[in-house]
Amino acid sequence: MTREELKAAVWEAIDGRADDVIRIGDTIWKHPELGFKETRTAALVERTLSELGLSPQTGLAMTGVKAVAAGAKGAGPTFALIGELDALGVSGHPDADPHTGAAHACGHNAQVAGMLGAAIGLHAVKALAHLSGRVAFFAVPAEEGGDLEWRTQQVRAGTLELLGGKCELIRLGHFDDIDMAMMIHTTSRPEDGPAALPVSNNGRLGKTARYTGRAAHAGSAPHRGVNALYAAQIGLMGINAIRETFRDEDAIRVHPILTHGGSQVNVIPGEARIETYVRGRTLEGIRDANARVDRALKAGALALGATVDIETWPGYLPLSPDATMAAFFTDTARTLFGECRNAGHRAACTDMGDVSQIMPVLHPYMGGASGTGHAADYAIADPMLAYVAPAKALAAMVIDLLFDDASGAREVLARARPRMTRESYLAFQRGIGKREVFDGAK
Numbered sequence: 001m002t003r004e005e006l007k008a009a010v011w012e013a014i015d016g017r018a019d020d021v022i023r024i025g026d027t028i029w030k031h032p033e034l035g036f037k038e039t040r041t042a043a044l045v046e047r048t049l050s051e052l053g054l055s056p057q058t059g060l061a062m063t064g065v066k067a068v069a070a071g072a073k074g075a076g077p078t079f080a081l082i083g084e085l086d087a088l089g090v091s092g093h094p095d096a097d098p099h100t101g102a103a104h105a106c107g108h109n110a111q112v113a114g115m116l117g118a119a120i121g122l123h124a125v126k127a128l129a130h131l132s133g134r135v136a137f138f139a140v141p142a143e144e145g146g147d148l149e150w151r152t153q154q155v156r157a158g159t160l161e162l163l164g165g166k167c168e169l170i171r172l173g174h175f176d177d178i179d180m181a182m183m184i185h186t187t188s189r190p191e192d193g194p195a196a197l198p199v200s201n202n203g204r205l206g207k208t209a210r211y212t213g214r215a216a217h218a219g220s221a222p223h224r225g226v227n228a229l230y231a232a233q234i235g236l237m238g239i240n241a242i243r244e245t246f247r248d249e250d251a252i253r254v255h256p257i258l259t260h261g262g263s264q265v266n267v268i269p270g271e272a273r274i275e276t277y278v279r280g281r282t283l284e285g286i287r288d289a290n291a292r293v294d295r296a297l298k299a300g301a302l303a304l305g306a307t308v309d310i311e312t313w314p315g316y317l318p319l320s321p322d323a324t325m326a327a328f329f330t331d332t333a334r335t336l337f338g339e340c341r342n343a344g345h346r347a348a349c350t351d352m353g354d355v356s357q358i359m360p361v362l363h364p365y366m367g368g369a370s371g372t373g374h375a376a377d378y379a380i381a382d383p384m385l386a387y388v389a390p391a392k393a394l395a396a397m398v399i400d401l402l403f404d405d406a407s408g409a410r411e412v413l414a415r416a417r418p419r420m421t422r423e424s425y426l427a428f429q430r431g432i433g434k435r436e437v438f439d440g441a442k
Ligand SMILES: [Zn+2]
Pocket: 105, 106, 144, 374
């Protein structure tokens, strides 16, 4: 069997099981779960991979699931197909979980459907009999950030160290047996077309700022209080004022939210809390913007005579996709759709960026969603494009990389120059964390 005959057989098998793949995507859509809490989705992945005769490992970085299948043609590199398990909290989304507010407004349900669809198709035609090396089917937790207060509590309790799913998987060694990885992210942007490759993605830091003032009777003795809410508001205004100093080429995004603004209305707020990200295209740009944000946050404490406790948390590193893998994907996208567009630089961040620092990765976008990402109108509009086409593209990548003594994967490894090792990555992330307490009354 030739490479192209094997691909055609797998694609036919995936088309034959399209209803099952769509059912997986729809089931996950209906049961959205927040990062590190995706137990039901993880169980679905485990069950599906087990039904294919694989032996998945579970509970990786809390909820991750990984199953490895070896090619029968001999040893070679290990290629991971990744699907992200998590949803995110979006107010007003019609399909949000009524208790947690979680909704699949980033389309990660489609990633898992595509990853499992590829596994189903490869299994159906016994494709591994024709391949070398290994393929890992890897469902990963917590790509979406946020939920910072809960996650930082986990850090203090010792159950997490880094705040993202892939970061934790790297730390715990679950990428140690993988040589290269890819995932396909759903897109709702018409300009991305059916398939697009980004040039790069932003990285980011996380920050929490806790203002402490002094509670007092809001009616009879406000002069004896120190209003932490107003201090936080001035901090937010300071951040908004420095936006004009951000350089376009750094693609900085700072978007704070107020997570606590007082205990009750007749008490001058003694505490207020802010969470924010500082995103940018380069580490230098992020560091520069981060120092300005710290200064703005302190200005609020200074104005009111409050104290601000600023904590900076490791986030995600910028993503740089592998050029050799991109060339293989471009061919597949052209076969499927007649085109593969250039998605340019994306100001969104992903912990696939962290993986891209230590091994070759690819993070293309494929269509099938409508509305706006992370918004209440986000929906899966075309299940064949969102769920089934990614399954075909991922399966084709497995064959392109692992056919013919895994010559494609060996070519990727020969050309790739990862910037970091797992150890230097962890040292970098551990160097980010910083805590500074600024007393504005002094
Ligand atoms: Zn997202």
